[in-house]
Amino acid sequence: TGTSRPQRMLKAVQKNATKGDPQSVISAIDYYCRHKEWAMNVGDDKGLILDSVLMEVNPSTVLELGTYCGYSTVRIARLMSPGSKLITVEFNPAFAEVARQIIAYAGLQDKVTLVEGSSGDLIPKMKERFGIKYFDFVFLDHWKDSYAPDTKLLEDCGLLKKGTVLLADNVICPGAPEYLKYVRNSPRYESRYYKSNLEYTKAEDGLEKSVFLG
Ligand SMILES: Oc1cc(-c2ccc(F)cc2)cc2cncnc12
Ligand SMILES: [Mg+2]
Secondary structure, three states: OOOOOOHHHHHHHHHHOOOOHHHHHHHHHHHHHHOOOOOOOOOOHHHHHHHHHHHHHOOEEEOOOOOOHHHHHHHHOOOOOOOEEEEEEEHHHHHHHHHHHHHHHHHOOOOOOEEEOOOOHHHHHHHHHHOOOOOEEEEOOOHHHHHHHHHHHHOOOOOOOEEEEEEEEEEHHHHHHHHHHHHHOOOHHHHHHHHEEEEOOOOEEEEEEEEOOO
C-alpha cells in the first residue's frame, strides 16, 4: 500500500519547513496541498480569516474539533499567548499520529493537548479531565452533521461563557445547513458569515463566526 496522504504531508513538512518555526510549517503544507496534492486543511485563504478572528479574541482556552493533520492547530497555537491552552479532538488515530508530529515539528506541543476520540464522548469530560471551566474560542472543523449537536452539548455542559466565539469551517462546502439554521435562528448567538474559498480551490466556502450571548 505505501504511504497515506497525511504521511506524505508530514514528509513535506520535514523536508521543507524549519523545526520550531510554525510559519514555515504552515507555508510548507500550503505549498504541498496547492501544488502536489489537495488535502482538507482550512488552508491559506480561510486561514487568514481564522488568524484575524483568533487575534481579536486572544483566547486563554481554545477547543478545536477536528485536528486532521494539525494545520489549523498550528495556525491557532502560534498566535496564542504564553500560558494559554488549546485542546484539539481527533477521531481518526492515523490523523492524530501525523498531527502530533506536525505540531511537535512546529514546536507548539506545550500549548496543545491532542485528544483521540469522539467529540460527543469527550466534551462532557472536558471539565473533569482537563480542568477547563470555559472555552473562549471553539473552532469547528470535523463532521458537518456533528456541528449542531456538539454546540448544544457545549452549552449543556456549561463550557461556553458570554462572549465565547465559535468559528465553523465548511459551512458552504461541504456545507453545514442544520448548524447554520441553529446559530442564525437562536437568540443566544450573534452570527456572521465570512465568505472565502474552499482550501486551495476557486470554489466558494466560508466560515461562520457565532458569539455566544450567555
Ligand atoms: O475543509 C474540509 C473540506 C472537505 C471537502 C472534501 C471534499 C470536497 F470535495 C470538498 C470539501 C471536507 C472536510 C471534512 N472535515 C473537515 N474539513 C473539511
Ligand atoms: Mg475544514
